Amino acid sequence: TDSFRRQGTGYLQPAQNLYNWLIKPIANELADANIDTLLFSLDGGLRTVPLAALHDGENFLIETYSLSLIPTFSLMNTDYQPIPDAKILAMGASEFEELNPLPAVPVELSTITQQMGTGEVFLNQEFTKQNLIQQRQVTPYQIIHLGTHGNFNEGDASHSYVQLWDDKLDLTEMRQLNWDNPPVELLVLSACRTAIGSKDAELGFAGLAVASGVKTALGSIWQVSDGGTLVLMSEFYTHLGETQIKAEALRQAQLSMLRGDVVIEGGQLRGEGVPDNLMLPPELAETLDKVDLSNPYYWSAFTLIGSPW
Template identity: 50%
Template sequence: MNKFGNIVLAFYYAGLGMAIAPYPSLAQSGNQSDITGPNPVEIVPNLDTNNRELESNFLKADRLAYEAQLQQASNSEAVQLLEEYQALDFCNHLKLERCGKVPTAEQIVQVLNQNWQQTGQKSAVIYVSSQQEQIEILSIFPSISNSTKQSLSPEKIASSIHRVQVPEASKPLVQETVKNLRRNITNIRRVSPVYLESAQQLYQWVIAPLEEELRNREIDTLVFSMDSGLRLIPISVLHDGEQFLMEKYNISVIPSFGLTDTGYFDVRKRKLLAMGATQFRDQNPLPAVELELEAIAQTSWQSEIFFNAEFTVENFIKENRLGQFGIIHLATHGEFKPGEIENSYIQFTDRRLNLFELRQLAKSLGWTDGDRPLIELFVLSACQTAVGDESAELGFAGLAIQVGVKSALASVWRVSDLGTLALMGEYYQQLAQTPIKVQALRQAQLKLLKGETRISEGKLQFSNGSRIPLPPALQGQTDANLSHPFFWSSFIAIGNWN
């Protein structure tokens, strides 16, 4: 652990009157790059699980000491302090037994250069720390050259880091603004766009201080590592007064850089497993799921489809053992709930599978086995997340980690069946043309925003001109305005953004 992390821990232990040396550095898993070292199976032991309660208490009790040290740290030291704190937060809640190494600023810049070289997309990693009296934003950009062979001098690394404080954005004020945004954006009965006030305020706090840097560096993709209280912001809907943020940039969230597999692979080369149901014993029906699965089946993807009675845990296990799928799409109820991760679940036709069980299952299926291709994308198309609860936030933002996949796509509120069908159908069409996950999501969102994907004459029309007749259960939604951000902004890309 760097000296600032040690100091923070030392403050905590001293406060308890304990003569305990700081733990060794938390390592983080996920980076498959040759530059950053470990892939998901090259990992070192995490902290002693017997001390997990102590670690959790540290995070809550010594937050002010952490913020003080962050403010005093140099830019490079602040990067590692942010990474270590995020790792503690996620690893403790998700009960991860192992994590990988904390990356340095230089390693992050090198990976961004590598991604730029492979995809042609320039990405910026943006840490947003919501502190008691201010927001602090630290951004890391690719270097001037996208060559991964070129050595990075200390001057080049320093020039790739941009740091700013926003003193008027206190934690209570930011949290209230986030709540107002979510409350107003999900109330589609309002005639006037009341949500814009909060969307524009958050833009001024989080994005406006970076605008000049983003423009001058010609950034395409914003990769956010968000602090507690900010992880459920529908970032794509932040508004500059003229445009939504999504209209200008691809957007993704990550738990931390070190907890993310950053490697690029063309997802079009992988098979897709799509499963879901319309009827459940103790849940509301999802009448659009059948059409959602049909829309996926009609794309160019090589896919296996399981519907209603076939959508069982047993079949899920069987199919994943038989075929090496790169994309798994579950059109079903899912919920990220407060408390332990066992409280959160994904609904199959026969039973609920809680997220801890899913992680154990993923491990047994070899999803994190270095000898097998990784799951590139895991999609939950009808989930919801508890608002205002830190544990629910961690469960959502840590979805890719706990399931053992590179990327996840899920919603922070329950979108209407029709809205989900529209966005998911459009997403897979875009992904087939633009095999960069966050870019495909942005394009799908734009199609809804601009009315190119819309409801017309009792049918759902996609941007490519194809039309799906709506079943009787959805005919009552034919007046839905899919350009409203309620329908497109709730879905967030988590983890690998390439």
């Protein structure tokens, strides 16, 4: 996550060490059994490891497996429900009184609803807790996407938040949103540090959402790039409509960035599945033009929590 170190490949050595400790001892057994998805139930110190970026000396782990974190096996919903035609509720904020603006959010919300083919967008003043509850009562959205600022801090629940337009959604309120009524197949929290937790709130907001009834949550484990998140989410929803498996959709999105299949050039986001002529806001295009999106910083922070299906 260090902007200077991001220029090199210093991450490879620790990524290979972790692979050798965690995966290599069972790699042959996984291959013999034709395993294509790995579910990790991790203790405290390992929950912030970007598992997708573990490296065997030749390839990243994500090049071989789809990945998901699970709080416990007992909390995992294993029922499969295809979601290519699911309705999406996309809400978020790009303007804030005390926080930095997020110019990519309006583009992010409009792009993902366009890719899913059906859904509603509520931006800035319309992004309130009351409206979130009301919209879910009117329409049983299977996918909910929240694009905004967020942060997790240990201690009092009020110190951790997902930023709404006029308020902050803290950990206690996350439990009270009745995510299982109507049931939510996928909750995407594209803010920063939404999958970081503590002993009292395992896997943070994303983990609490799963514990409260969400089948699968997508969250991040560090301060993510606004533009990088736009790219990843655009690719994720493109593949979500094709693969029908959430973990595989995330894997394909990460591979698109790793392999350079999606790029930002001349103020445009270009890649397979990206809407034609998707122009970025000028302030975002200037900082992201020709950024190396293949670096794990941009694609490995986001991880699925709960069911990979």
